[in-house]
């Protein structure tokens with residue numbers, strides 16, 4: 045099941061994934077500076093009680109984004125360890 | 126021979142690093158100052174200067190800077206850091222050296238800014254902070270390899286316990302080469318290239334423990350599973366609020382009685398020492414009564430600050446922003462606006478400054494405009510006095526706390542309502558993205574919380590000893606002069622004093638909201654600062670109160686208020702009036718410092734004037750509707 049159109053916003057709580065290549069647009073500058081670049085392993089931890097924003101594990105720290113921003117970032121299935 | 130001896134001016138060192146990596150903790154440890162520390166990103170929003178002694182006994186300047194994620198700034202506070210570092214900041218020379226602080230427990234993300242900074246080629250030392258956390262996480266960092274990779278000395282430290290401070294001082298004091306770090310190869314995507322290189326460095330320098338360890342982050346995740354749970358999260362939040370408001374009345378009452386007793390004794394002891402007349406009245410009825418009436422609230426204010434301090438240093442603040450983002454979105458605001466708004470419960474001045482972390486200028490302005498609705502600690506004395514008057518002292522902490530909670534809720538909801546209005550009319554802006562780091566929970570540091578409290582208490586007492594004393598004296602004079610005939614009753618004397626005349630002049634406007642001319646005097650005083658309302662009433666009722674044969678039984682202000690009557694004999698401070706006064710104070714803008722801060726942060730008088738007008742106008746309107754509505758319902 046390698047649907048190439050999935051984004052961070054589509055992950056289920058607890059699910060791991062790898063950020064796929066995406067174009068460097070100005071709107072995503074800060075997201076990339078925070079470490080979300082192609083090849084970065086991420087894990088979705090949870091959604092806030094009202095469904096938005098969400099909490100991610102990235103590079104060993106916890107980052108919160110809204111679904112709208114998370115949907116800008118395409119992901120691939122994480123390689124099985 | 127040290128490098129210092131050849132330098133003419135004093136050495137300037139800038140502290141640079143990601144938000145929340147411990148820069149201010151290090152700054153305080155070096156300089157002995159007590160700048161604010163807390164466990165959420167974006168605490169420091171302006172540059173702060175301090176001095177420390179180098180190894181050679183010469184004085185050097187240390188600059189604490191706001192945290193930044195990158196040298197491409199996104200918000201006003203990050204802009205400051207970049208400007209200072211590049212020497213673009215007006216009035217600040219470019220720092221000679223950089224103390225680049227890196228959170229060892231969050232190395233990859235921290236190295237993004239650190240490598241950018243090191244590439245500037247300034248003489249730099251890397252402080253590898255939070256080593257305790259990294260160790261507990263099972264990370265073993267090869268310092269020599271890291272230092273070689275970064276082209277600058279790396280010193281491990283724990284700012285909170287001052288571990289590694291001597292080594293850092295030595296590293297900063299000696300001869301220091303410019304950092305040797307070359308930018309990553311120019312590619313299409315500089316950010317990815319930088320992270321790729323960081324990945325290589327971390328792979329080379331960090332060895333993860335092979336035995337599974339519960340890391341600080343994982344421990345936080347378990348706490349979060351409860352604190353941001355859809356049900357338990359809200360239950361915890363509401364429980365916490367309830368505990369706060371109830372404890373403000375139960376735990377505080379004992380020390381408050383003590384303070385009250387001290388001031389009553391002071392009045393009773395000092396009074397007879399002075400000849401009856403102007404001087405005695407000034408000292409006893411002006412200064413002691415005025416200052417005492419405000420200082421009495423110190424315990425309640427400290428309990429409030431203790432709660433805020435614990436929340437801030439535990440890491441809960443960022444979670445509050447996370448929880449509230451969706452709700453704030455309904456009124457067009459950003460979850461990040463919630464943190465400055467929360468600190469406005471202490472005082473709007475730092476709260477308004479904290480809006481510098483908000484990226485979008487219109488969002489920031491809206492947050493500044495609604496910030497004064499959040500009930501600050503200066504309103505607390507007013508609420509507490511009105512609640513005491515309302516209940517005649519026979520209510521439970523739960524009832525009193527309930528009314529207080531209602532006032533805080535009213536202020537908060539009004540703030541959101543106006544945010545909604547402003548975002549739809551004056552200050553439209555597209556919703557800006559939320560990118561918020563959630564730091565791991567930490568046990569609040571006792572020293573941090575205690576220093577925070579001490580600073581608050583000192584500021585409060587200083588204000589009482591200066592501003593409140595001065596205003597009490599002025600108001601006493603206005604309430605005491607001109608003297609009428611000796612046969613005049615005290616009440617009549619007060620009515621024909623300067624203050625009395627001013628109060629009477631605005632009484633027609635106040636009667637529709639249930640207030641008389643004496644409260645009018647209080648409102649005039651409160652324009653300088655809200656708690657002056659209480660000291661003014663204390664002075665007015667002490668000057669105008671009936672003497673019982675010279676040695677008046679010391680009466681509390683609340684008792685004096687309860688005995689006040691309209692000329693036709695009706696009680697002035699009915700429960701409805703007490704509530705109306707509180708509502709007026711929740712909603713109106715009465716603080717010169719807040720207005721001055723708004724002016725400074727927006728660079729124009731337009732917004733403070735606007736805030737004053739709309740808030741005071743709305744406060745009057747709301748009080749009018751509430752009071753007249755209450756009357757119509759027969760309350």
Ligand SMILES: Nc1nc2c(ncn2[C@@H]2O[C@H](COP(=O)(O)OP(=O)(O)OP(=O)(O)O)[C@@H](O)[C@H]2O)c(=O)[nH]1
Nearest residue numbers: 144145146147148149150163167168169192283284
């Ligand atoms: N465990 C541990 N905690 C630390 C250490 N140094 C600082 N802290 C904590 O880290 C948190 C952040 O510290 P600050 O000094 O406010 O961080 P800052 O870098 O000034 O943050 P901003 O002003 O937001 O940029 C506080 O809760 C400190 O108590 C350390 O060495 N070990």
Ligand SMILES: [Mg+2]
Nearest residue numbers: 148149168169
């Ligand atoms: Mg700081």
